[in-house]
Amino acid sequence: MKKMILTTGGLGFIGSHTVVDLLNEGYDVCIIDNLSNSHIEVLSYIQQITGKMPKFYQGDVRDNALLEKVFSENDISAVIHFAALKAVAESVVKPLLYYEVNIDGTIAILKAMQKHHVHNIIFSSSATVYGDPKVLPCTEDTPIGEIKNPYGETKLINEMLIKDFVKANEGMHAILLRYFNPIGAHASGLIGEDPKDIPNNLVPYILRVAAKKIDHLTVFGDDYDTPDGSCIRDYIHVCDLAHGHVLAIKKILTIEEPLKIYNLGTGKGTSVLELVNAFKKVNHIDLPYVIGPRRAGDATASYASIDLAQKELGFAPKFSVEDALKDAYHFLIKHEEGSKN
Numbered sequence: 001m002k003k004m005i006l007t008t009g010g011l012g013f014i015g016s017h018t019v020v021d022l023l024n025e026g027y028d029v030c031i032i033d034n035l036s037n038s039h040i041e042v043l044s045y046i047q048q049i050t051g052k053m054p055k056f057y058q059g060d061v062r063d064n065a066l067l068e069k070v071f072s073e074n075d076i077s078a079v080i081h082f083a084a085l086k087a088v089a090e091s092v093v094k095p096l097l098y099y100e101v102n103i104d105g106t107i108a109i110l111k112a113m114q115k116h117h118v119h120n121i122i123f124s125s126s127a128t129v130y131g132d133p134k135v136l137p138c139t140e141d142t143p144i145g146e147i148k149n150p151y152g153e154t155k156l157i158n159e160m161l162i163k164d165f166v167k168a169n170e171g172m173h174a175i176l177l178r179y180f181n182p183i184g185a186h187a188s189g190l191i192g193e194d195p196k197d198i199p200n201n202l203v204p205y206i207l208r209v210a211a212k213k214i215d216h217l218t219v220f221g222d223d224y225d226t227p228d229g230s231c232i233r234d235y236i237h238v239c240d241l242a243h244g245h246v247l248a249i250k251k252i253l254t255i256e257e258p259l260k261i262y263n264l265g266t267g268k269g270t271s272v273l274e275l276v277n278a279f280k281k282v283n284h285i286d287l288p289y290v291i292g293p294r295r296a297g298d299a300t301a302s303y304a305s306i307d308l309a310q311k312e313l314g315f316a317p318k319f320s321v322e323d324a325l326k327d328a329y330h331f332l333i334k335h336e337e338g339s340k341n
């Protein structure tokens with residue numbers, strides 16, 4: 001029988017690509033999303049890509065009546081909990097909102113799982129828990145670093161609360177996935193990263209500049225201790241990241257251990273300036289930028305060791321940074337065309 005996977009935040013950037021991969025791999029999928037950072041059209045794009053329509057419930061993961069409905073109507077094998085607020089700068093200004101949505105949301109999901117005997121949860125964590133790592137690459141045993149904003153704190157608190165939850169509830173399993181920097185878009189150009197507000201993240205910002213909605217990019221610092229002075233990150237194509245979730249689903253449905261943690265990245269570091277130049281080269285466009293001051297709280301360099309995910313999940317990213325930047329631009333062009341029609 002087909003397994004039903006509940007994805008919270010399944011219309012968002014990472015969620016939508018994961019839903020596509022799950023449907024293509026033969027899973028049934030239901031989605032809870034309140035559309036606070038996504039668009040309802042994504043649902044029909046998912047159908048266009050896969051030929052299948054996931055079940056959709058519009059609403060907040062903290063709405064217990066909604067959770068009761070979703071968990072009663074579906075025989076859920078596992079939950080992938082993406083839904084959260086994720087804008088670092090906003091979290092500094094609105095910490096209570098971030099703690100409320102990101103922590104209460106997870107507690108509500110865990111309570112519903114407990115009540116309805118759903119035993120498996122995969123959680124969207126982040127490399128932000130490593131802070132500014134002293135030794136690279138980051139393995140899952142790299143010590144938790146200094147976290148410099150409320151968003152990052154919510155990821156760490158969620159990790160702790162899920163750990164305590166599985167410890168206290170026999171038979172529960174959790175996989176914490178620590179994402180590095182997801183970029184890119186589905187090759188169809190139908191789904192990609194489309195934040196509702198002015199983006200903080202590098203590639204969505206680059207896309208706004210490429211679309212001439214913002215006149216230039218500011219590179220936050222070129223005086224770091226790296227070969228070209230700009231910060232280094234591990235940029236992973238969102239389709240590779242999405243596939244990591246399918247592999248984690250396969251794993252969680254068979255594991256004995258209550259808790260596993262995996263890094264999902266590529267294992268390779270790319271600097272901001274390398275990324276900007278790669279974007280220009282693969283898309284044959286200019287991208288005006290200036291060098292600005294450092295952004296407070298930025299790590300100098302962060303990239304993953306993915307040995308554990310490779311060994312235990314069979315995780316093997318297929319796409320390069322260049323592929324991801326091409327797909328991101330293709331998504332932009334397609335959307336620009338769409339909005340003109």
Ligand code: NAD
Nearest residue numbers: 009012013014033034035036037038060061083084124126
């Ligand atoms: P996103 O904002 O594109 O997707 C999140 C989705 O959740 C959106 O569709 C939004 O409408 C929905 N949502 C938010 N709050 C909700 C609520 N209370 N109830 C129901 N739905 C809600 O973000 P994303 O980039 O796809 O990130 C998914 C997850 O991965 C998040 O937990 C994020 O913190 C984590 N993460 C993202 C990155 C990244 O760089 N994108 C890196 C590390 C971790």
Ligand code: UDP
Nearest residue numbers: 200201202205218219220231233272295298
């Ligand atoms: N960055 C930049 N200009 C921008 C946005 C980001 O130079 O307008 C840099 C940022 O300093 C960091 C890298 O790009 O070194 C990735 O930033 P992002 O916010 O995308 O991810 P994170 O810092 O969370 O890894």
